[in-house]
Amino acid sequence: MSDTIAAITLSSVTLPLQNAISDAKVLTGRQRPMTEVAFLFAEIRTADGLDGVGFSYSKRAGGPAQFAHARQVAPDLIGEDPNDIQRLWTRLVWAGASVGRSGAATQAIAAIDVALWDLKAKRAGLPLAKLLGAHRDSVRCYDTSGGFLHEPIEQILDNATRTLAAGIGGIKIKVGHPSGASDLSRVRAVRAHIGDDVPLMVDANQQWDRPTAQRMGRALEEFGLVWIEEPLDAYDAEGHAALARGLDTAIASGEMLTSVAEHHELIRQGAVDILQPDAPRIGGITPFLRLATLAEHANLILAPHFAMEIHAHLAAAYPHEPWIEHFDWLHPLFDERLEIHDGRIHLSARPGLGVTISDQAREWTVDRADLGGSA
Numbered sequence: 489m490s491d492t493i494a495a496i497t498l499s500s501v502t503l504p505l506q507n508a509i510s511d512a513k514v515l516t517g518r519q520r521p522m523t524e525v526a527f528l529f530a531e532i533r534t535a536d537g538l539d540g541v542g543f544s545y546s547k548r549a550g551g552p553a554q555f556a557h558a559r560q561v562a563p564d565l566i567g568e569d570p571n572d573i574q575r576l577w578t579r580l581v582w583a584g585a586s587v588g589r590s591g592a593a594t595q596a597i598a599a600i601d602v603a604l605w606d607l608k609a610k611r612a613g614l615p616l617a618k619l620l621g622a623h624r625d626s627v628r629c630y631d632t633s634g635g636f637l638h639e640p641i642e643q644i645l646d647n648a649t650r651t652l653a654a655g656i657g658g659i660k661i662k663v664g665h666p667s668g669a670s671d672l673s674r675v676r677a678v679r680a681h682i683g684d685d686v687p688l689m690v691d692a693n694q695q696w697d698r699p700t701a702q703r704m705g706r707a708l709e710e711f712g713l714v715w716i717e718e719p720l721d722a723y724d725a726e727g728h729a730a731l732a733r734g735l736d737t738a739i740a741s742g743e744m745l746t747s748v749a750e751h752h753e754l755i756r757q758g759a760v761d762i763l764q765p766d767a768p769r770i771g772g773i774t775p776f777l778r779l780a781t782l783a784e785h786a787n788l789i790l791a792p793h794f795a796m797e798i799h800a801h802l803a804a805a806y807p808h809e810p811w812i813e814h815f816d817w818l819h820p821l822f823d824e825r826l827e828i829h830d831g832r833i834h835l836s837a838r839p840g841l842g843v844t845i846s847d848q849a850r851e852w853t854v855d856r857a858d859l860g861g862s863a
C-alpha cells in the first residue's frame with residue numbers, strides 16, 4: 489500500500505558569483521569576500537516512480553562537510569516510507585547526533601527533508617504552500633542582492649531603480665562601515681532616491697557592539713525603516729531585547745542560527761520583532777514548521793532568510809503577513825523563475841517546490857553520490 493524510497497542522489501554543486509560579495513563581516517576582517525556558494529542537492533526516487541528534490545547550502549566553508557554527512561546518513565532511508573517525514577527527520581538527526589543537533593549535520597539533513605516535502609506535495613498534486621495550508625497565494629518581497637557594501641552608492645541607487653521596476657516591493661541595504669556617518673549617508677541617499685513610501689531595511693550583519701547599535705538605531709529612526717537586521721552578534725539575545733524595547737524601529741534577526749532551540753532563545757527573551765529563520769540552516773522544512781508555530785504564538789512577523797525558492801511556500805503558510813528576501817543568485821540553478829509583480833512573489837500552480845535542477849547546475853556539480861537502487 490505505502491510507497492518506499494528506492495534511491496537517493498546527492499550532488500555537491502558550486503555556484504560561482506558574478507562579483508565578490510562583501511557585507512560588514514568582511515569590513516571587520518572576520519570573513520573574506522564571498523565568490524561562490526556551495527549547494528547540496530538531494531533527489532529522492534520512490535518505488536512508485538515519484539521523485540522529490542531538495543537543497544541546502546553553505547557559504548565560504550562547510551559545503552564538503554554537508555555532502556559527506558548526508559552521504560553517511562542518507563542510506564538509512566532506503567526502503568522507508570517517504571510519507572513519514574517526522575519520523576525520518578528524527579532518525580536522520582539521531583544518526584549524526586554525536587556531531588550535534590545543529591550546524592552542518594542538520595544542514596545536510598535539510599536537503600533530504602526538503603526533498604521529502606517536495607515529494608509529498610507532488611504526490612498530492614499540490615504546490616507545497618497548498619499542502620501545508622496556505623494563507624495567501626502571494627507574499628510581499630524585498631531585494632537584498634543589490635545592496636551590498638562592495639558597491640558604491642551610485643550603483644546601489646541604480647540597482648534599486650531596476651529592482652523596483654522589476655516589481656519587487658522593497659529595498660534592503662547593508663550597513664556596518666567603520667564610520668557610522670558613511671552608513672547614514674548611504675541610507676539617506678537611498679531613502680531620497682526611492683521615496684518615503686517604499687519599504688526600506690538595513691542589515692548590519694552582527695558587526696555592531698551594543699553601544700554602537702543603540703547609537704545607530706536612534707540615528708536611523710528618522711528614515712522610517714521596516715527593520716534593522718542583525719544589529720548585534722546573533723547569539724546576543726539580551727542585547728537584541730534591549731534594542732527592541734528601546735527603539736521604535738523593528739529589530740530583526742535569526743538567519744545565522746542553526747536550530748529551533750537557538751531561535752527559541754530569541755523568542756523567549758523577546759529579542760526580536762521580526763524572526764528570520766532559514767529552513768536549510770535549521771535542518772529543513774520539518775523544524776521550520778515547528779519554529780513557525782512558536783513564532784506565531786509570540787506574534788512575530790516572519791522574514792525567512794535567503795532560499796526564496798523554498799521560503800515563498802513556507803511564508804505563504806504563515807498566519808501573519810510575512811516578508812520574503814529576494815536574491816537573484818540562485819537563478820542559474822533552476823529551470824523556473826518565481827513570478828514577481830506588484831511587490832510580491834506569486835506562487836505557481838506547479839506541484840511541490842515547483843523547481844527542477846538546471847543543466848547548468850549539473851555542469852557545476854563537483855561531487856555526486858548515488859545511493860540505493862537504479863530506480
Ligand SMILES: [Mg+2]
Nearest residue numbers: 691717718743
Ligand atoms: Mg541578513
